[in-house]
Each structure stands twice: as structure tokens, then as C-alpha cells.
Amino acid sequence: MQTHILGYPRIGSKRELKKACEQYWSGKIVLEELLSAGRNICNQNWNIQKEAGVDLIPCNDFSYYDQVLDMSLTVGAIPVRYHEVALKKSNSELDLYFAMARGYQKDGLDITAMEMTKWFDTNYHYIVPEFYKNQQFRLSSDKIFNEFSGAVQAGIKAKPVIIGLVSYLLLGKEKESGFDKLDLAENLLPVYIEIIRRLQEQGAEWIQFDEPFLALDLPEKAKGIYLYVYQQLSKQFPKLKFILATYFDGLKDNLSLAVSLPVAVLHIDLVRNPEQLDEVLNIIPESQGLSLGVVDGRNIWKNDYEKSLGFIRKAVERLGSERVFIAPSCSLLHAPCDLDFETELHSEIKNWLAFARQKVSEVVILKELAEETGDNIILSAFENNKKAVISRKTSALIHNDEVKKRALAVTEKDTQRKNVFKIRKEEQHKVLQLPLFPTTTIGSFPQTAEVRSWRAGFKKGNLTGEQYDSLLKEETQRTIRWQEEIGLDVLVHGEFERNDMVEYFGEKLEGFIFTRNGWVQSYGSRCVKPPVIFGDISRPAPMTVYWSQYAQSQTGKWVKGMLTGPVTILKWSFVRDDQPRSETCRQIALAIRDEVVDLEKAGIRIIQIDEPAIREGLPLRKAEWQDYLKWAVEAFRLSAGGVEDATQIHTHMCYSEFNDIIKNIAEMDADVITIECSRSQMELLNAFADFKYPNEIGPGVYDIHSPRVPSKDEMTELLIKAQQVIPAEQLWVNPDCGLKTRHWEETEKALIEMVAAAKEASAAY
Ligand code: GLN
Ligand code: ZN
Numbered sequence: 001m002q003t004h005i006l007g008y009p010r011i012g013s014k015r016e017l018k019k020a021c022e023q024y025w026s027g028k029i030v031l032e033e034l035l036s037a038g039r040n041i042c043n044q045n046w047n048i049q050k051e052a053g054v055d056l057i058p059c060n061d062f063s064y065y066d067q068v069l070d071m072s073l074t075v076g077a078i079p080v081r082y083h084e085v086a087l088k089k090s091n092s093e094l095d096l097y098f099a100m101a102r103g104y105q106k107d108g109l110d111i112t113a114m115e116m117t118k119w120f121d122t123n124y125h126y127i128v129p130e131f132y133k134n135q136q137f138r139l140s141s142d143k144i145f146n147e148f149s150g151a152v153q154a155g156i157k158a159k160p161v162i163i164g165l166v167s168y169l170l171l172g173k174e175k176e177s178g179f180d181k182l183d184l185a186e187n188l189l190p191v192y193i194e195i196i197r198r199l200q201e202q203g204a205e206w207i208q209f210d211e212p213f214l215a216l217d218l219p220e221k222a223k224g225i226y227l228y229v230y231q232q233l234s235k236q237f238p239k240l241k242f243i244l245a246t247y248f249d250g251l252k253d254n255l256s257l258a259v260s261l262p263v264a265v266l267h268i269d270l271v272r273n274p275e276q277l278d279e280v281l282n283i284i285p286e287s288q289g290l291s292l293g294v295v296d297g298r299n300i301w302k303n304d305y306e307k308s309l310g311f312i313r314k315a316v317e318r319l320g321s322e323r324v325f326i327a328p329s330c331s332l333l334h335a336p337c338d339l340d341f342e343t344e345l346h347s348e349i350k351n352w353l354a355f356a357r358q359k360v361s362e363v364v365i366l367k368e369l370a371e372e373t374g375d376n377i378i379l380s381a382f383e384n385n386k387k388a389v390i391s392r393k394t395s396a397l398i399h400n401d402e403v404k405k406r407a408l409a410v411t412e413k414d415t416q417r418k419n420v421f422k423i424r425k426e427e428q429h430k431v432l433q434l435p436l437f438p439t440t441t442i443g444s445f446p447q448t449a450e451v452r453s454w455r456a457g458f459k460k461g462n463l464t465g466e467q468y469d470s471l472l473k474e475e476t477q478r479t480i481r482w483q484e485e486i487g488l489d490v491l492v493h494g495e496f497e498r499n500d501m502v503e504y505f506g507e508k509l510e511g512f513i514f515t516r517n518g519w520v521q522s523y524g525s526r527c528v529k530p531p532v533i534f535g536d537i538s539r540p541a542p543m544t545v546y547w548s549q550y551a552q553s554q555t556g557k558w559v560k561g562m563l564t565g566p567v568t569i570l571k572w573s574f575v576r577d578d579q580p581r582s583e584t585c586r587q588i589a590l591a592i593r594d595e596v597v598d599l600e601k602a603g604i605r606i607i608q609i610d611e612p613a614i615r616e617g618l619p620l621r622k623a624e625w626q627d628y629l630k631w632a633v634e635a636f637r638l639s640a641g642g643v644e645d646a647t648q649i650h651t652h653m654c655y656s657e658f659n660d661i662i663k664n665i666a667e668m669d670a671d672v673i674t675i676e677c678s679r680s681q682m683e684l685l686n687a688f689a690d691f692k693y694p695n696e697i698g699p700g701v702y703d704i705h706s707p708r709v710p711s712k713d714e715m716t717e718l719l720i721k722a723q724q725v726i727p728a729e730q731l732w733v734n735p736d737c738g739l740k741t742r743h744w745e746e747t748e749k750a751l752i753e754m755v756a757a758a759k760e761a762s763a764a765y
Contacts, residue, residue, distance in 0.1 A: 001312075001321045001371055003363045004056035004291065006208065006245055006267070007161055007331025008045045009356050010063055011521050013338045017041055018525040021064065025102075031092055038064060039150060046156045048357055053364045056206055059151040059158035060144045061331065064094060065101045065524045068171055069114070069127040071163050073097050075191045076140035077172075079130045081111050093141060101127055101524060115173070116523055120212060120248050121620055122298070122334050123530075123572070125523035129172030133179040137191045144195060148202050159243070160199055161331075164211035165192050165229050166222055185225050192229075193236055200240055208243040208267075210331075214258050215249035215269065216620050223257050234262035243267055247293060247330035249620050250276040259284050267291035270311055271298070271329040277311055281318045289322075290315055293329035294366065295359050300335060300518070300532060300574045302354045302392075303362045305369060305385045312370045326367050332356040336518035336529075349513055349534055352392040392578070398535035400510070407586050415637035417669065419645050421695050424671060427646040431605060432558060436765060437719070437758040439733045440490035440698065442652055442674060443562045443608065444498075444740035445479050446747055451496050472496050473550060480554045482748070487755045490606055491559045493551035495740065501564045501610065502572045506531035508543040509591055512573070531573045533584060539591040542598045549602045560650065561599040561607040566592055566635040571613035582631035592639035600643045608650035609639055609670070612737075615656040629664040636668045648672060654700075654737045658687040666693055674698035676736040678710075682721045689725035697726060700736030701757065702750055707742065709749045715757035728765055733758040 011017045020037035023029045042062050049057045063070050072078065073093070078086070078100065085091055085099045088107065103113035115128040144160060151158035163171070165188055169181050196207060213222065233242065241264035250273030251258050258266055259280070266284065270277055270293050277292075284290055292315055294308040315324045338357040342350060354362060365381050368374035374382075392398065417424060451472075458468035479494040498504040506512035512531045519527040544563060552559040566588035576584055592609065599607050614636075619628050640649045651668060654676035658665055665673070677684045677699035685699050701718045702710040715733075722731055733754060739747050 001316070001324050001326065001367050002055040003053070003326050003367050004159065004208075004243070005049055005054055005058055005332065005360060005363065006210075006247070006293075006297070006327060007058050007061035007333050008049065008360075009333055009335065009337050009521065010041060010045070010061065011337070011519060011527055012037075012041045012044070013341065013357075014517070015519055015527060017064070018527060021525045025098070031094065034064075034094070038062065042147065042150060043154055046151060046154055046158070049360055050156060052357075052360045054360060056159040057151070057156050058161045058208065059147045059156070060160045060162065061333075062147060065097065066125075066127045067161075068119075068129065068163060068168070069097065069101055070141075070143060071168055072100070072127070072129045074139065074141045074144060074195065075168075075188060076138040077129050077131070077135070078140065079114070079175075084109055085111065118616060120216075121616070121618075122248075123520070123522055123528060124334060126171065129168065130175045131169070131172045131181045131184060132175055135184055135187060137184075137188050139191050139194050145198055145202060148199060148204060152203065158204070159206040159208055160204055161208045161210065162192075162195070164209035164244070165189065166226050167211045167213045170213045170222065180221070182219070182221055182225055185229060189229060189232060192233070196233065196237055196240065200237060204240070206241045206243060206264075208245055209263075210245045210247075212245075212247055214244070214246040214254050215251060215273075217622055218254055218257075223254070226257060226261060230261040230263060241265070243291060243325075245291075245330075247272070247297075249273055251280070252276070252621070255279060255283065259288065263288065265289040265291050265325055267293060267325070267327060269293045269329040271296045274311070277314065281315060284319070289325055290319060291325035291327050293327050295328040295354075295362050296577070297328040297330040297332050297359070298334045299577055300353050300355060301577050302352055302385065302388055303359070303366070304389050305362075305366060305382055306389070308366050309369060312366060316370065321371065326363050326370070328359055328363060332359055334520060335359060336515065336520055338517075341517040342515055344516055346397075346513060348391065348395060348397060349532075351388050352534070353532075355518070395535075398578075400536035400538055403536040403538050403587055403590075406590060407583065410586065410590070410638060415634055415641050417641055417643070417645065417649075421669065421671065424645040425696075427644075428648045428671060431646045432648060434489055434558075435762060436728060437731055437733050437762045438489040439755050439758045440488060440560065440674075441483075441492055441734055441751070442700075442736075442738045443492050443495055443560075443610070444738035445492070445494035445496070446742050446744050447496070447740045448744070451475060455499060472547075476547065476551055477554050480551055480559070484555055484557060486748075486752050487759075488751070489557070491551070491555060491557050492562060493547050493559060495562060495738070497547055502569050503529075503531060505543060505564050505569055506533075506573065508541070509537055509539055509588075511535040511537035511587070528572075533570070533573050533575050535576075537584070537587040537591055539594055543595055545595070545598050545602050548599055548604050552603060558606050559604065561596075561604040563592055563595060563599075563607065563609045563639075565609040565611035565614075565651065566639050567617055567632045568611050568613040571617045582635075585631060585635045586638065589635040589638040593642045596639060596649075597642040600647050605646070606648045606650065607640075607643070608652060608674075609636065610652045611636060611668075612652065612654045612656075614653060614665075615658075615661065618661070625661075629661065633664050633667050636670075640670065650674065652737075656684075658684060662687045662691045662693070666691060666695070670695060672696040672698060672732060674700065674732065674734050676700045678703045678718065678736050682718055682725075685722055685725050693726075693730075696730045696732060698732030698734040699726075701733060701754060702735050704735050704737045704739055704742060707746045709746050710753060712753040712756040712760065715754055716760050719757060719761040723761070723765075728761075733761075
């Protein structure tokens with residue numbers, strides 16, 4: 001039996017990579033210092049795994065920005081617009097690489113970055129390869145070879161990790177029409193062969209190809225290409241041992257394809273899809289080994305050894321122990337680095353957790369337990385594991401009977417407003433008295449360095465609660481005054497008191513804890529620290545009423561209450577794995593529902609429940625979409641369902657395409673939905689138009705991701721376009737998203753233009 005790791009977090013246990021990259025970008029350190037920071041992280045990671053006793057340790061899982069971009073550079077998929085960057089003598093390969101990742105505005109050049117998108121259903125973002133017709137590829141970087149030789153020098157028997165050829169193509173985007181990216185396989189294969197040949201010459205024995213698409217709905221054509229590519233590779237390299245890594249879902253209908261590929265080992269994700277083990281064992285050919293992904297690479301819970309041993313023993317019985325490999329379910333990139341740094345966590349809860357470093361040990365311990373070679377230390381680790389599992393199941397910290405009872409008692413009626421939208425709409429219009437094309441914003445206003453320094457000061461104890469409170473009140477009041485002045489119709493309080501739209505709520509709810517150092521890479525040097533949902537969720541006290549009420553007291557106009565929705569809170573946290581996500585989500589929904597009702601009681605008549613993560617929560621396989629959408633939509637409706645008809649519920653979504661889920665969006669039945677729309681030039685509205693979406697909509701009329709100030713005329717244009725597909729009485733006017741990352745200067749100018757555009761549209765109507 002052998003153990004292996006598919007990939008290890010590369011940000012460094014103290015976020016060293018983030019710091020080094022940002023210093024390099026701002027010119028504070030030179031290339032050699034950045035490279036040395038990178039090498040240190042690699043060595044640290046390798047040593048952690050070596051000391052833990054892992055048999056096959058990955059290399060090339062390190063990256064200065066993104067592993068997909070690494071591959072693009074390696075195979076020479078470098079879009080033409082960067083060629084000038086490469087030609088500059090003073091630029092290194094890494095400068096070209098960062099230009100592709102982040103854009104390049106220097107030396108009279110102004111080149112946009114490559115597009116970024118989510119890595120499957122994770123919160124990691126990768127840089128999308130750009131493909132052109134008849135594109136030629138060429139080995140263009142030695143990164144992978146340098147990393148392998150670095151490992152050899154460090155005394156590591158490393159297994160290079162490469163994104164498989166087919167997945168690499170499927171991750172990319174055709175940048176011109178008239179061809180299929182899969183047709184590029186023929187041109188790309190020789191470069192893959194060259195890479196593998198060189199690795200073999202360097203002494204590599206094992207190579208891991210990541211082919212996550214094998215666990216997804218595959219286009220028919222891809223299946224043939226899979227066969228062709230892997231047959232070619234195995235023909236070329238009969239002595240090398242290939243590991244084919246699949247993860248994030250089960251192989252399902254691609255199972256017979258996967259086992260027909262001539263590779264030494266097939267890796268499957270038994271956390272996401274434990275059911276597949278039996279099917280795989282029934283069909284796997286004798287020539288293949290099986291890698292069991294039993295330790296959850298995506299979450300922070302301790303492994304249940306007893307349960308994992310069940311899988312391992314079953315596989316050993318059928319295949320013999322030489323053909324069995326033990327691993328985490330996927331790369332540990334998605335887990336925080338090291339639990340040992342969490343010195344302030346509640347000790348009982350800490351005992352239920354495992355971060356990347358601990359997961360590595362778990363994999364090794366599982367092997368020793370399965371082989372029954374462990375000494376007393378291993379046996380006592382097993383006993384402790386059993387105790388931790390029981391402690392988590394039975395702890396009073398987790399279980400709140402009242403919450404469970406309430407969630408069980410939810411009925412369909414709780415998810416319904418009192419009357420249908422048509423009737424609610426009349427009530428709302430009577431109370432709210434808003435003009436045609438009402439203007440509003442999405443919630444946050446600039447979080448200036450000053451605002452952030454107040455929060456830091458308060459947390460450190462340099463500001464008293466009273467001082468902090470009065471500074472926030474001043475800022476809120478100023479923002480209210482200013483919104484009145486420029487003539488916005490529905491105001492917001494500005495969210496100055498919030499660090500983050502999920503963390504703020506998590507801190508006020510029971511059932512959440514926060515780590516000190518539980519960082520996970522989101523993209524490039526950006527890391528997030530998701531809250532941990534460990535137990536039943538309840539709301540001990542109102543969370544937002546104070547600020548909404550204060551803001552409303554400052555003005556005669558309506559102030560919109562601002563909440564994060566249950567699906568988004570769930571999606572952007574580490575969640576419990578001891579109950580279905582739908583149940584956790586329902587508990588959050590009930591807490592938000594109480595908040596909505598309390599806001600209404602406090603006189604707030606417009607309440608927005610943000611759900612930007614609804615779409616990204618969609619399962620990878622289409623067959624599972626409806627089940628997810630059913631509980632996600634229900635959770636939203638439950639959170640919104642407790643108020644009177646005259647209270648107007650808004651929701652907000654961004655980065656979404658709505659075409660295939662528009663029916664479900666309509667079922668959410670928010671009175672008003674605001675969406676990001678400007679970059680698509682209102683195209684996203686078509687889904688609503690085709691569906692004859694009955695409720696009100698605020699299509700974003702300007703991009704908040706850029707400091708650029710849009711003109712009144714261009715926004716008027718967009719509003720005219722919107723009216724061509726959606727009746728004017730249904731339309732609102734707002735930016736794409738919250739303004740928290742913007743400066744006041746551009747925000748003020750942009751919103752003044754936006755209000756003028758709405759007035760013009762209204763006058764022309
Ligand atoms: N209300 C939030 C804000 O304005 C919404 C953010 C989001 O959609 N991501 O910041
Ligand atoms: Zn948004």
C-alpha cells in the first residue's frame with residue numbers, strides 16, 4: 001500500500017507567498033528574493049510530507065499565481081498581446097507570467113489581464129487559457145523541471161503533478177469562432193510528450209495527471225480524445241507510472257472510460273462520492289491500481305478513521321494491498337495550512353479539526369492502521385480519533401434541540417409571502433411612493449483606509465466601543481446626507497460596520513467559529529479565511545437592526561436594510577459534514593428570517609437579502625441541479641417569508657448567468673432583484689425577458705470593478721436597451737454591485753451621473 005498527496009497548499013503557513021509576491025509587484029524586493037521565498041515554501045512543504053512519512057510527494061503543485069497559468073506558460077499558450085512584454089530585456093519569465101495574470105501597465109504598454117474564473121465548485125479562481133484556431137504550442141518554461149530537480153536536491157522522491165491534457169483544453173476558452181478547442185489536442189500532445197520525456201530523463205518515475213473533468217458531464221467528443229491521448233502517452237512511456245486524478249465528484253457515466261485509460265493508478269474522490277467505490281472495484285482492470293481519496297481535501301474536519309478503514313479494507317480485499325493507494329480526496333490547496341497555529345480556538349472544537357498538515361498525517365496513519373504495522377503511538381492515535389469522532393457527534397456545543405425542532409417544523413406556508421407579487425406590489429407602491437426608474441445602490445459604500453483603521457483600533461483596544469460607534473455613526477450619517485443630496489431614491493446605510501458580508505453575520509450567530517490563520521488561496525495573492533460552521537445555528541440577538549434603524553432615523557427617505565442570504569453564508573463558509581448542507585442552510589435561513597422580521601418591526605420597509613453565491617452553489621453535475629435549487633430557493637423564501645405584503649424584499653446577485661436557472665430565480669419571488677449586468681451590455685436581461693419575469697429588476701448600469709467613471713449618456717443608453725426587453729414599470733437603476741472597494745471620488749461622480757441618467761430615462765418615458 002502506498003500513500004500520496006495530490007497537492008499541498010502553496011501560500012506558506014504564514015502566507016509568505018502572498019507577502020513576497022506583493023512586495024515583488026510593488027518593487028520592494030527583487031526577483032531573486034521572490035524566487036527564494038518560493039523555494040523555501042516548496043522545501044517546507046516537502047519536508048512536512050517527508051517527515052510525516054508520505055510515500056509519493058507532489059512537486060509542481062507549487063505556483064507563483066495559478067497552476068493553470070503555469071501550464072499555459074509551459075506549453076506556450078501565451079496570447080499575442082503579451083509578446084511585447086516578453087521581448088523587453090529587463091523582463092524575466094516571471095514578469096511575463098504576472099503580466100498574463102494581472103495585466104501590464106508600464107513602459108507605455110496597457111495590456112489587459114487574462115480572464116479568471118472559478119475552479120470547478122471551489123472558491124479558488126484560475127486563469128482561463130485562451131485558444132485560437134490552429135494554435136501551435138511549444139515548450140516555453142522550465143518551471144516544472146526546476147521544481148523537480150529542486151525536490152531531488154532536497155532528497156524528495158517527487159511525483160510531478162500536471163494538469164491533464166484534456167482537462168487543460170476543457171478549462172480554456174475559444175477566443176475566435178470556427179473551431180473546437182478539443183481539436184487542439186493533436187497540436188498540444190507533442191509538448192506534453194516533450195515535458196514527460198524530460199521529466200523521465202531527470203529521473204521521475206511517477207507522474208500525476210489531474211483530469212477532474214472525468215468526474216463531470218463530458219462532451220461526447222472528449223471521450224474519444226481521452227482515449228487517444230492516454231494511449232499515445234502510455235505507448236511513448238511504457239516505463240513511467242501515471243496516476244490519473246479525478247475529484248470533486250464521482251466518475252459515474254465516465255467510469256468505463258476512466259478504467260479503459262492505460263494508466264497505472266486511478267484516483268477517485270470517495271468524500272464527494274463514496275458510492276462509486278463498489279462500482280469501480282467491480283470493473284477496474286488488473287493492470288490498474290486504485291487511489292482512494294478518503295481524507296477530505298475541501299473541508300476542515302478530522303477524518304473518521306473507522307469509516308475510511310472500511311473503504312480501504314474493502315479495496316484491499318478485492319485488489320490486494322499493492323494495488324491500493326491512500327490519499328486525500330483532492331489537492332489540499334483548498335484547506336488551510338496548519339491547525340497548530342490555532343492557539344486560541346476552543347479546545348473541544350479544535351479537537352474535531354484537521355488542516356492540510358494534519359490531513360497528511362491522517363493519510364499516513366490510515367495506511368499503518370490498514371496494514372496493521374503501527375506501533376503504540378499509531379494505536380493511540382486511532383483511539384483518540386474514535387474519541388474525537390464521538391465527542392463531535394454528541395457534544396452539547398453542536399446540538400441545539402430548539403433549533404432542530406424549529407427547522408423540522410417548517411412548513412410550505414412559512415416559505416410563502418402572504419399574497420402573490422401582484423397584490424404585494426400594489427401595497428408596496430402605496431407605502432413607498434417611489435418614482436419610475438427608482439435609483440438605489442447595492443449596499444456598501446467605500447471602506448476607506450480610515451474606516452478600516454477604526455475597526456482595527458477597536459479590535460486592538462485603542463478605541464473604546466463608544467468611540468468606534470460614534471465614528472461609524474458619523475460616517476453613516478455623512479453617507480445618508482450625501483445620498484439625499486444627490487437625489488437617490490432608496491438609500492443604504494453603507495455597511496461601514498462590516499468587515500465582510502459573511503464574517504459579520506457569522507460573528508453574531510451561534511454555531512460559527514473563526515480561525516486565526518485559516519487562510520485559503522482564492523486567487524493569486526488573495527486569500528480568504530472562511531468561517532467554520534460547527535453546530536446548530538441560532539441568532540441570540542438582532543444583528544443589523546441597530547445600524548439600519550440609526551440610518552433610517554437620519555432621513556425622511558427609505559433606507560434599505562441589508563442582509564446576507566442563507567445560501568451565500570453557507571457557500572462561503574466551511575460547513576458541517578455531519579448533516580446535509582440543506583439542513584444547515586435552513587437553520588441559517590431561520591436566523592435571517594428573524595432578522596428580517598425584526599427589521600420590519602423597527603420600521604424598515606425595504607430589506608435586501610444578498611444571494612451572490614446562489615449560482616456558484618450549483619452542483620457540478622446537471623442531474624443534481626434541481627435538488628440543490630429546490631432547497632436553496634426554499635431557504636431564501638424562508639428567510640424572506642415572515643413579513644407583510646407592504647414590506648419590499650430585494651435580493652442581489654452578481655457574476656451570474658441566469659439562462660438555465662431563471663425559473664428558479666423567479667421562484668425566489670423577491671419583489672426586486674438587482675443583478676450585475678453592465679459588462680454584458682444588458683445581455684443578461686434577456687433571460688428575464690424571455691421568461692417574462694414578473695417582478696421588479698435592477699440591472700446594474702455600471703461596472704464597479706473599475707475606477708472608471710461612466711457617463712450619464714452611456715447609462716441612459718443601457719436603460720433604453722433595458723426598456724426594450726423589460727417593461728419600464730419593472731425597472732430599477734443601480735450599479736452592478738456594492739461600492740466597498742471603490743474610492744469616494746469616483747463613487748460620487750459615478751452616482752451623480754447615474755441619477756441623472758435615471759431622470760432622463762424617466763422624462764423620456
Ligand atoms: N451588499 C453587499 C455589498 O454591497 C453585496 C456584495 C456582493 O454582492 N458581493 O457589498
Ligand atoms: Zn454583487
